[in-house]
Amino acid sequence: MKNSDKRQTIKINCAAALLLAGILLGGCGAQEEINYTAQGMAAVEALDYESALEYFAAAEEKGEDTRLLYRGMGIAYMGMTDYENAVLYLEAALRLGDGSVEDMDFDMNYYLATAYYKNGQAAEAVGVYDGILALRPKEKDAYYLRGCVKLSQTDFEGAQADFDEAIALDQQNYDQLIQIYMVLEEYGYREAGQVYLQNAMEENEKSMSDYDMGRICFYLGDYENARSYLTQLKTETDYGAALYLGRTYEALGDYNYASSIYAGYTENDQTRAEIYNQLGLCRMKMGEYELALSAFQTAMNIEDNGMMQTLKFNEIVTYEYMGEYQTAAALMNSYLKAYPDDEEAQREYEFLQTR
Numbered sequence: 001m002k003n004s005d006k007r008q009t010i011k012i013n014c015a016a017a018l019l020l021a022g023i024l025l026g027g028c029g030a031q032e033e034i035n036y037t038a039q040g041m042a043a044v045e046a047l048d049y050e051s052a053l054e055y056f057a058a059a060e061e062k063g064e065d066t067r068l069l070y071r072g073m074g075i076a077y078m079g080m081t082d083y084e085n086a087v088l089y090l091e092a093a094l095r096l097g098d099g100s101v102e103d104m105d106f107d108m109n110y111y112l113a114t115a116y117y118k119n120g121q122a123a124e125a126v127g128v129y130d131g132i133l134a135l136r137p138k139e140k141d142a143y144y145l146r147g148c149v150k151l152s153q154t155d156f157e158g159a160q161a162d163f164d165e166a167i168a169l170d171q172q173n174y175d176q177l178i179q180i181y182m183v184l185e186e187y188g189y190r191e192a193g194q195v196y197l198q199n200a201m202e203e204n205e206k207s208m209s210d211y212d213m214g215r216i217c218f219y220l221g222d223y224e225n226a227r228s229y230l231t232q233l234k235t236e237t238d239y240g241a242a243l244y245l246g247r248t249y250e251a252l253g254d255y256n257y258a259s260s261i262y263a264g265y266t267e268n269d270q271t272r273a274e275i276y277n278q279l280g281l282c283r284m285k286m287g288e289y290e291l292a293l294s295a296f297q298t299a300m301n302i303e304d305n306g307m308m309q310t311l312k313f314n315e316i317v318t319y320e321y322m323g324e325y326q327t328a329a330a331l332m333n334s335y336l337k338a339y340p341d342d343e344e345a346q347r348e349y350e351f352l353q354t355r
Contacts, residue, residue, distance in 0.1 A: 037059040071089070081340055174215075194220055280296040283295060293319070
């Protein structure tokens with residue numbers, strides 16, 4: 001049995017959003033002309049990558065903007081974890097530029113750097129970030145992402161220098177600071193990450209909010225002080241406060257009280273998938289599998305929830321704990337078609353097939 005408490009970790013992610021083109025109107029306003037590139041991008045956003053590629057093929061046959069549709073194909077192949085083809089089409093899209101550097105060029109370069117990294121071409125990924133920073137030297141996301149790639153290649157000093165630059169460009173960006181801590185922890189440099197957090201607390205103690213103090217204490221493992229800061233806030237309506245106070249009580253082993261915080265928040269706001277995910281994880285810890293399943297599935301029904309992979313995995317493991325192995329296996333088969341590079345899920349599927 002694998003651990004069900006699978007949370008989202010900080011990975012190398014692209015900074016740009018997906019482009020959604022408009023529908024073109026044709027003929028005297030009497031009939032709408034289909035824009036296949038736009039439909040392809042809508043399919044990408046819906047994670048339906050095979051349909052997206054079909055739309056882009058139709059767009060190419062129709063003679064739509066090649067650069068845009070190649071960009072879309074690159075993103076679709078990334079979604080399918082076919083990083084070799086993602087690189088191929090993103091490079092092709094960039095070559096179709098007219099020589100002037102626009103926002104979309106930076107957008108595609110961020111995607112390309114991620115595709116290179118995922119394709120095992122770390123040096124090429126670093127080179128892309130170098131190019132971005134040569135033109136935009138204050139692009140903090142590029143420093144952060146380049147640092148992540150360097151860290152994955154055991155270049156701790158190079159990564160640290162990039163993280164320092166990212167922090168210097170936005171010293172009170174505590175979201176970024178926590179991301180840096182988490183990626184350092186992931187690669188075994190937890191103490192170095194904690195130094196960043198401690199320095200931020202010392203330098204900004206007078207200006208830092210109770211929320212930021214509380215969550216930084218949480219990541220430092222100082223749960224008593226985290227609880228002290230976060231209980232000052234209205235967890236019934238404050239999303240961040242509810243999430244971190246609940247996680248603090250989880251860390252303290254009080255899953256019942258943590259679940260009551262999450263459930264209390266959902267009475268006022270039903271749009272936060274991560275709250276439902278944490279509620280489900282608490283229910284799992286308490287053996288309340290039906291309630292856990294309900295929490296995960298409620299989160300999955302939230303539009304653009306941003307954590308569908310985690311929720312689907314947790315749903316599968318819940319069915320497994322409930323003894324419904326056939327349902328779990330069927331769902332895992334579907335899951336692996338969408339996320340074929342999840343090695344933990346592959347091992348879990350092998351286990352399910354033996355039940």
